[in-house]
Amino acid sequence: MTTTATEDPRERPGAGHPARDRVSTPGASGSSGTSGAPAASGAALAVLPGVLASALAWTDAHRTRFALPDDVLEPHTQVNATLKPLGELAQLGSTIRRATAPGTPEHELAGDLVTYAWEQLHEGALLLELLRAEPFAAYPYEIYAAFAGYGLRHEGFEALARPLTATRAWAHTEQHANRQLGLVNSERRVGVLTHTDAGGVLSRTWLGGLSEPWMFEGPSGYALTHTVFHLTDWGRMPDRVPERIDGYLRTWLPAWADGCLESGQWDLTGELLAVAASLPGPAPGELLDAVWPVLADVQHPTGCVPETGAPVQDPAPDPYPFIDCYHSTLVTAFAAALSLRSLRGTGERGETGGAPPGRERHTP
């Protein structure tokens, strides 16, 4: 069987609308009316500025919903409903700030949101308290790294973390490969020796194994997007994507995004768009043009995006519970900022004290 040895990194026709009968054959019956025509060039750029501004405006208007409760350090408090959203606000906010031009409202607002999150953590003091309470957990370090990568640091936290992250136990934390890449990225941001070689971890991920693309589904999809986020430091360093993975993603992202659109997986759609915008080289324009207008239609007038399912048509504010839309809204803003950067061909250059990328080091 003849196969092409490598996938062409230039983009191919992108995903279309999720209608079932897009066939536009002459005389074909049963067409459901959705256009079968390929998306127009420039369709993504036409909607992206509005999508980004609106998603950020919703986040800003709901910033108090990210506030930490007084009992955040108590053992009974759900981390996934408190520290996780706040860490995500900081991570995606700092990425958006880096990907937008100084002086623009999006740039300023994204910076405000990171500052707000840092204040919630008492400029890191609360993270130190958390680490003292759960010294062997990895997540306080990962949350801290989101700020450290942005230049916001806490000396006491690092003093306690230093011996812990130098242990054999830390280097042998048992976890999924894509999350281990996240830990490596956290170490890079804090500026310590990484506990292992990122390339070796990458090869153990679903993506790094160049898995059969027809086995893609939700769980492998999220593993894949996070592999790219950690590998590229959230889209900051596209050149860290090896060529074979770049070609693989450019080839299969359209097929995966199409399924996410048809099944209403908006959150994963946004993450796949962020991945597409984190590839080295030219933007995968046809894919972005095909998918962004659909996601823009799903976005509520107030800017929020539902995680999954049919979008509500009610124009009233807060059509979804916060917990059901904050993640997808942040992801949409993040993906929009990266897509704009990619389509405009303006590689961001860190201006907010981000640690220089430097050479990757790892412990022998």
Added chain:
Amino acid sequence: MFTTDTTATDVELDLDAALNPGEVEGLYRDSRECAYLALLAGGGALLLSPPTPRPKKG
């Protein structure tokens, strides 16, 4: 002349549909995660991980 109890019209309608079928409805279902195995994978929050699975209403 045909030895069948089906009318010609029925056959031709069925034939037109069979020759030019629309796409079937996509059926999407993701793998679930067994909670026991998930616990082994580490209990802490996954920073910036996918949305926490929650029971969906409706």
Added chain:
Amino acid sequence: MDQTHASSPLAGAVHDLATEVVLALRSGDHLATVCGAAGIDEENRTGIAAVRVIGADLLLPSVLYGRHPHPGDVAVLDRAVREFPPKPDAPAATAWSHWHMISTLQRMAPPAPGAAAPGTDAEPDAAWLEEAPWQAFTHQLSVLAPLAVPAAPSAVQRAAANRAVDLSRGFVRAVRRRDWLQAAGAGRWLAAIGGEPATLGLERGLDFVEQMGGHDPRVTLHVRAARLMAEARAR
């Protein structure tokens, strides 16, 4: 005729006919008539319509094994060509499958000198296929899977060869949607034309599709055709 799960007499007849084609593909023995085994003769209108649906794949075992088709099958295929010509407003795919039946008959069973040959039609239009988005392209190519055979050039086959990556994406999409028939048809095209990205994993993908969708003999038919063509290409 097993019509337990068939939605119509035609669907039942198509099921039975596809089952017989699969059996002939499996055994490689094409001395028996496929139509005869399926209980179809020239006097059975539903059966002839089923032959129209299966199209030139009626002769697929002969095509792939390089043998002469059974005269009974040739006669029934010829009958289906004449009995169900595409209407003037028929979809392009219908015109193409009809055209392919005629061209297969001419290739596999040339008429005796002096006998009336079925009208030789010019190729139907294929420009719409070249412009279709990859999703619609794959769906239509899957409907036209009988055209995915060796040494049967057509504008459809050229369009497929030019868009192997799009077809591969369509295969991935079809599997994700659990549309096994479309996946099998797309996979058959890829096996016929080659050029799919190496990471697709077509061979195991087709094994998977056959296991998941094999209750429909048309899925098995396409997968087995794909395997035979892939083996021939590998030689």
